[in-house]
């Protein structure tokens with residue numbers, strides 16, 4: 001019986017790998033998630049699950065799957081994205097291949113492994129509703145790999161949800177904290193002049209060096225702010241563009257900066273602080289600068305005592321997976337659910353982030369099977385223990 005079930009989730013994953021769902025932002029002409037969503041929809045209907053579409057972008061819909069168990073006051077959400085990055089240089093990316101404990105294919109680890117395990121969980125409980133003390137909801141979302149517009153649209157529905165599990169590769173670790181991100185541009189504005197009379201202009205590149213000096217100095221402060229699960233915040237200047245010609249004093253220079261946040265830091269506040277500190281640092285030097293916001297993404301900071309975490313710990317205890325609460329340095333949909341909607345959320349899934357987005361994408365098959373068992377056990381625990 002157990003063996004059959006395990007084969008079922010792996011076969012489900014293989015079927016999902018064989019259906020391309022490349023995010024159109026990554027490959028010209030890619031069709032997106034529609035075919036995969038049709039497959040999932042059909043599976044749900046066959047299993048007697050209620051499923052509906054939420055249009056997000058042209059021909060790209062979230063799938064929302066509901067399982068009512070007669071406990072409407074508690075709802076647990078499973079969320080995983082359907083899109084993948086481009087097929088890249090991966091050999092036979094759409095042909096799932098087993099090798100030892102590894103299952104190769106585009107999306108195997110990011111994040112069709114988790115998606116298959118979650119769908120399998122929903123199918124299982126469709127036949128075993130009496131095992132649950134909470135309603136289940138699953139969102140198979142679009143566009144996580146680009147601008148997470150699927151999740152944002154889902155959050156606009158404002159459904160009552162008391163806990164969420166986001167499926168991304170964590171090697172079966174329970175992730176309750178991860179970093180967030182602020183991306184911004186700094187632009188310095190000078191005055192153009194012929195390079196033979198530089199005193200008639202103002203050099204925007206030289207001014208940018210002062211901005212860079214501030215950024216480099218601020219790294220010292222960042223290193224001292226260590227979060228126990230996520231480490232220290234970081235800052236990295238990714239690009240610099242300035243000047244147009246060797247014989248013209250440049251009137252403009254722009255850098256792009258990526259600042260990673262730790263739990264407890266808020267993206268909008270961090271960006272404002274940078275604005276103020278930079279102005280103070282450059283005070284009296286007559287440097288003209290502007291900061292343009294590019295992306296704000298919250299850090300995940302789910303309280304360890306929340307019900308979804310306690311249910312996850314109980315599940316890990318039963319299955320023998322890692323019972324330490326973990327942090328991650330990458331971002332996920334979970335932080336948006338937690339920070340913007342107040343839904344305690346964890347990230348949990350099979351496979352390693354090391355294999356995500358690479359030409360060598362694979363997932364350990366035993367972890368996919370265990371993830372399915374974990375999601376089931378977590379769902380059984382949710383709503384059982386004293387509520388908070």
Ligand SMILES: [Zn+2]
Nearest residue numbers: 110111144168
């Ligand atoms: Zn992912």
